[in-house]
Amino acid sequence: MSRIVMGVESSCDETGVGLVRLHDDGTVELLADEVASSVAEHARFGGVVPEVASRAHLEAMVPTVHRAFDTAGLRMSDVSAVAVTAGPGLAGALLVGLSAAKAYAAALDVPLYGVNHLAGHIAVDTLQHGPLPAPSLALLVSGGHTQLLRVDDIAGKITEIGSTVDDAAGEAYDKVARVLDLPYPGGPPIDGAAREGDPNAIAFPRGMTGPRDAAYDFSFSGLKTAVARWVEAAQARGEDVPVADVAASFQEAVADVLTAKAVRAATESGIGTLVISGGVAANSRLAALAAQRCADAGIELRIPRPRLCTDNGAMIAALGAHLVSAGCAPSALEVSADPALPVSTISL
Numbered sequence: 039m040s041r042i043v044m045g046v047e048s049s050c051d052e053t054g055v056g057l058v059r060l061h062d063d064g065t066v067e068l069l070a071d072e073v074a075s076s077v078a079e080h081a082r083f084g085g086v087v088p089e090v091a092s093r094a095h096l097e098a099m100v101p102t103v104h105r106a107f108d109t110a111g112l113r114m115s116d117v118s119a120v121a122v123t124a125g126p127g128l129a130g131a132l133l134v135g136l137s138a139a140k141a142y143a144a145a146l147d148v149p150l151y152g153v154n155h156l157a158g159h160i161a162v163d164t165l166q167h168g169p170l171p172a173p174s175l176a177l178l179v180s181g182g183h184t185q186l187l188r189v190d191d192i193a194g195k196i197t198e199i200g201s202t203v204d205d206a207a208g209e210a211y212d213k214v215a216r217v218l219d220l221p222y223p224g225g226p227p228i229d230g231a232a233r234e235g236d237p238n239a240i241a242f243p244r245g246m247t248g249p250r251d252a253a254y255d256f257s258f259s260g261l262k263t264a265v266a267r268w269v270e271a272a273q274a275r276g277e278d279v280p281v282a283d284v285a286a287s288f289q290e291a292v293a294d295v296l297t298a299k300a301v302r303a304a305t306e307s308g309i310g311t312l313v314i315s316g317g318v319a320a321n322s323r324l325a326a327l328a329a330q331r332c333a334d335a336g337i338e339l340r341i342p343r344p345r346l347c348t349d350n351g352a353m354i355a356a357l358g359a360h361l362v363s364a365g366c367a368p369s370a371l372e373v374s375a376d377p378a379l380p381v382s383t384i385s386l
Contacts, residue, residue: 041118042069043362044106044142045355046099048135049127049155050182051076051091053098054351055106058165060118060359068165070110071345071352074098092130099138106351117146119368121358124152124386125379126182132375140371149368151358152386154379155349156183159315161192161360162346162353171338175309177300179324180316180349181208181223184296186254186303187381189313192357193364196381199303200254203246207292208318210258214288217266218281228285229321235286237323240268242291247298254303261291293324301331311338320344361385 040059047054057070076094079087107114122139125132136152143150160176176187176196184207186200205213208225215224220231242264245257265288272279304312312332318324319341332339346352366385373386 041362042112042116043355043359044117044120045351045353045358046120046122046135046139047155047158047349047351047354048095048099048131049123049125050131050349051086051094052349053095053102053135054349054354055102056350056352056355057106057110057112058352058355058359060363064363065168066164066356066359068352069112070106071350072102072106072109073350074102086128088128088130091128092134095131095134099134103138114142114146117142117148119149119151119358119362120146121151121153121354121361123155123158123354124369124373125155125376127155127377129375129377132377136373136375144371149362150371150373151361151366152369152373153354153357153361154381154384155354156185156187156381157192157196157384158353158357160187160189160196160313161357162350163313163315163340163342164192164360165352165356166342166346167340170313171311173309174311174313175300175304175307176313176315177296178316179207179296179314179318181212182206183316184256184258185381186300188307188309193360193366193384196384198381200252200256200299202256202258204257204259205262207256207258207296208316210262210292211318213262214265217269218279218284220281225318225321228289229323231282232286232289232323235280235282235284237286237290239280239283240287242268242287244291244295247295254299256295256299258292261288289321289323293321293327296324297328297331300328301335301337304337305335310336311340313340315342315347317348319347357384
C-alpha cells in the first residue's frame with residue numbers, strides 16, 4: 039500500500055510544500071510542489087533579511103499547503119507522514135515551518151520527521167531520475183552552501199569531503215551581480231549576461247587550485263574580489279565596463295573550479311555517479327561543463343530540473359519518504375530547529 043508524505047521547507051526565503059507518494063517498491067512519485075517566494079521583498083536589501091523572511095513564511099504557509107493539496111487532488115487525511123526542514127537555515131524561518139509541521143503531524147496523528155535541508159537537495163534528484171546508486175557523489179551549490187558530499191545511503195550516511203572556506207558559489211554570484219549593477223539574486227542575471235560575453239576575455243583566478251590547497255575544498259572570496267577590482271580599475275580609466283565579458287569570465291571561473299574538483303573527487307574515489315543540486319545547479323554553464331567533463335571521465339551526471347534545484351517542499355517530502363521507506367525512527371514532537379545542522383545528521 040502506497041503512502042503519502044508531506045514535506046515543509048522554510049529554511050530561507052522560500053515557503054515550500056510538497057506531496058509525494060511512496061510506493062511499495064521504495065520509489066517516490068512527486069504529486070505536488072508548491073512554493074511561495076519572498077525574494078522580491080529582499081531584493082532592495084541585496085540579500086535575505088531574516089525577520090522579513092520569517093514574517094513571509096507565516097503569511098504564506100497555510101495558503102501554500104492548501105495549494106499543494108489542491109494540486110495533488112488529495113485530502114489531509116491521506117497523509118501518512120510529515121517531513122520538515124529542521125536545519126540548517128535561518129533560525130526564525132526554520133521555526134515557522136517546524137511549528138506548522140508539528141501542528142499538522144499532531145492533528146493528523148502521523149509521524150513527524152525533522153530533516154536536513156542539505157540532504158533534501160540530494161534526495162530530490164530521485165523524483166526525476168529514480169533511485170540513487172550507492173555510493174554517489176553530490177555537488178551541492180547554492181547561495182549558502184558549496185559542498186562535495188559522498189552519499190552511501192540517502193537515509194543513513196552522507197559524508198562531507200569538501201566545502202567552501204569562505205563565500206558559497208551562490209553568494210559570490212550575488213556579490214558580483216551587485217558590482218555589475220545586475221538584479222538580485224545574481225545567478226540568473228549573470229547567467230543571462232554571460233551568454234553574450236566571452237568566457238576567455240578576462241583571466242580571473244581559480245581559488246584553491248594550487249598544489250598545497252585542500253584537494254576538494256573551495257574558495258570564491260578571492261574571485262569575487264578580483265572581479266570587483268577589475269571593474270573598479272576599468273571605471274577609474276574612464277572605460278565602459280563590458281558586463282557580458284565580465285559575467286562570462288567570472289562564471290567560467292566558478293564552473294571550472296566546481297566541475298574540476300567534483301570530477302576529480304569522483305574519479306579518485308571510484309564513484310560513478312555525480313549529482314549536482316542546489317540553486318546554482320540551474321546555471322547553464324555549470325551544467326554544460328559538468329556534462330562535458332563527466333562524459334570524458336565516464337561518470338553518470340544527474341542534475342534535477344531547475345524547479346527542483348532551488349529550495350522547495352518536494353525535496354523535503356522526498357527525503358522524508360526515503361526515511362519512512364528505510365524504517366527510520368520519527369522525530370519527537372519536541373524536536374527543535376538547528377540552524378547549524380551538519381549534513382552528516384540526516385534527521386533529528
